[in-house]
Amino acid sequence: MAQKAKKKSKLRHAEYYDMQKTFDSLYADSKSGEVFGHLMDIISAPSNIKLAFRNIKGNDGSHTAGTDGRTIESLAVMPEDKFVKLIQKQFRRYEPKAVKRVEIPKPNGKMRPLGIPCIIDRIVQQCILQVMEPICEAKFYEHSYGFRPCRSAENAISYAYGLAQRNKLHYVVDVDVKGFFDNVDHRKLLKQIWTLGIRDTKLIQIIKAMLKAPIEMPDGENVLPSKGTPQGGILSPLLANIVLNELDWWIASQWDEMVRHMKHPCKVTYYPNGAEKKCNSYTALKKSNLKEMRIVRYADDFKIFCRTKEDAEKTYYAVKDWLWKRLKLEVSDEKSKVTNLRKRDSEFLGFRIRLRRKSNSWVITSNVCDKAIHRISKEMADSVKAIQSSKTAEEISLNVGDYNAKVIGVQDYYCIATRVNLNFSDIARPINGQLLHRIDGIKKQGEIKNRYLRKRYGKSKQMRWIGETPLVPLAYVQFKIPMRKSRKINPYTSEGRAEIHDNLRVDVNSMLWLMRHPISTESIRYNDNRVSLYAGQDGKCAITGKKLDVQTCICYRKTNDCKKGNDSYQNLLLLSLQGLAIVSSEDMMSVVALVKEYSLNAKVITKVNKLRATAGLPLLAAK
Structure with missing residues (x-):
């Protein structure tokens, strides 16, 4: 729900500042093979700069200071014309400030390094992102889903389910790239940007300066990076997709794209849900010696589905070799493997996916992965402790609201696991025990005044109340079929936007x-x-x-x-x-x-x- 609202708001923002037509034009030109040599005029335009402020100001990260100690608040109070001139000045001679390195805990107990640019550098990156994104979207592969507009983890899981169950591709190549974001080759990345048709040398120099920006370590030492793109930078997810887009198309060229390049290619058509209709060319392909393989990717997490174990093993070694020779990326042999989904689970985006026999066919069964179960259990237990330690009625209401928000968030994400009800029942059992023993005055009867909560949980007998505040049930969740991304949806065409939202009603x-x-x-x-x-x-x-x-x-x-x-x-x-x-x-x-x-x-x-x-x-x- 929150993701859908975010998609709509970004489109609204582009319409507010009259940039949507420009983005549409960039997308259409890129789709038709045009090259772009003068993008800085668009990037540094006042309307694009004001749109960048609009898109950044609501982000949680906008209130996090970089090495200069400034947040969005220091820019928000500036007169508009002064703010625009400040950002335009950055583009004339761009020298990014040092990126602040912080470390946050990962679910496995290790630490994930994040790089936090200064707020002005984030505005500059957002200006560039807004213009580069439509150009890149026209070139990106259909089945990469991470950090792209109008795509989600749910879409990726839906496609993965379909490949295993409907397409009967029961072998999965799990490839783990060692420290992907820390090992991106700068020189190769800049060449890939050029190949996509972005040939504004001034822009490429600015991106190069961003990649080479010094990193201020937690001990205060400044380090100059020779490779990698910092996680936490606004432009980093797009740059990561540019790097791995080459892999997507290489995998596609081994099978999917063959249909379009055969001697007698058939017209590729699609079902309403976005699934591709099979034609006679696929039958001909299956009689060839080609290895059937399909990739589904979410950022640097990807799976390659194959029909036979032999094909999967050959694909693994081919991909490993290709990643090193083409992208200078190393694969972790310990974490990478070939999995037979009929015998073992494969983890993807927090889900354990497997095939189980049902009558004469194999069907998808999925669970919340063990790491996610541990993380959810810990977060819920911490929320219960926060409610217990509340001193006032207002504090109780605030902490219960935080607990409810966490419950709704994890239910919304993991409801596409086929066994989500069983998984969440197991998680909820000890949490409900903690609520009962730690918090006094929990009631089974009360009124749900919030319309959204009433509609979602009103029929549940697991509802509880602390005073007048409702406490939503963790185990009250049912499996929802994951939505496949519709091919009609596109933020850079008027027809595609009509599937997402209506145009502004005002003049x-x-x-x-x-x-x-x-x-x-x-x-x-x-x-x-x-x-x-x-x-x-x-x-x-x-x-x-x-x-x-x-x-x-x-x-x-x-x-x-x-x-x-x-x-x-x-x-x-x-x-x-x-x-x-x-x-x-x-x-x-x-x-x-x-x-x-x-x-x-x-x-x-x-x-x-x-x-x-x-x-x-x-x-x-x-x-």
Whole structure:
């Protein structure tokens, strides 16, 4: 659910700043084989820079400081024109600051190194990402799913299930690349970017500078990297996909792409769910000596499905050799293997996948993997301890909300495991025991006021309450068939976007006027939220409900207390001149006259009175 909302919001943002047509054009040109020699003009355009701020400001990482100690807050208060000029200056002579190295624990107990660039460098990377992504998307292989728009782990799992069960490819080549992100060859990567058609030498020099940026280690020492791309950088996932895209297409050329290059190729067609229809050319291929192999990849985690053990073993050695010779990437022999899914499990993206006999066929059975079960159990136990240590009712409510959010998150991700109900029942048993013994006053009866929780858990007899706060049941989850990515969905075509969301309902020209006429004395955050409000309010005054005139409307602060974030979206309203008079005029006779003129109902009058009370003005009589 959260992923879907994120997809929609990114498309909305591109529409706010009138960049969608540009991205569509880049995608179409890349698809037709065009090369791009002058991308810096688009990357450094004010609208692209403002869009980058919009896309970054909501990320959790935007509040994490790099080596310069600054966060998004230090940029959000800058006047818009000053902010744009600051970022444009970076592009003229780019010298990235040192990347901050931090280490976070992995599920297996080891530490994962992350590189956190400074906030200005993150804005620069976001500007580049927005322009490079549509070009690369046109060149990327269909069945790589990690860190790509409108794709998810669920899509990857769905395709993997289909290859094993429907296509009857029962042997899996598990390949583990040693420290992929730390071993990316810079020279090879820059050549791959050039091969994709990105031939703006200024841009390539900037990317090279990013890759060579010094890394500030936890002990304060600066290290100059000779290879690798830091995990944590905004551009790193795209660069990783560029590196492994060559592998995707090499595997595809061994089988799938052969159908398109045969002497008498058939037209490739698809079922509504995105699955490919088999034609006579596939029958001819199966009679050849070619090895049938299909790849499904999520970032650097990939599986290659084969029909026979012999094919799988030959494929393993061929891929190992290819990765080293072409990409200078080493494979871990200890962690890599060929798995017969009829006899053993294969782990992928937190799931254990296996085939089991059912009547005369083999069907997919999947479980939550052991590492994930251990991690979920620990996180839930920690949340129970947090609830137990709560001192006030407000703190209890906050910690229960955190517990519920974690439960919903893991249920949403792992519900595509066929045995998820059994797995989560096993996880829930000790957690429920801890809740019972650690927390006093747990009730079996109560009211679920939240509409979403009521719809999702209202029928469950496992619901519990702590005071008035509902505690959602960890074991109340059922298997959901994973969704395959529809081939129609594409963020860079109008038809593909129609599958995701409707275009903005408000007048686009009015939106563009607001975007192109920022209030120069106000911050970048204020002007960005001003544009958002116009869309959020459907182009209407928040008080009168009438259509706004963008040239005279006012972006009104509910409170001027800077400590409460007076430029935040929640603190702003777009008002017409009449709406402004209703909430801020001291002339009560004119205010009452306007209320009658616009026939404001009791709900709106209550809203007006809250705003007037905040401003210390006399209130209207309630209806």
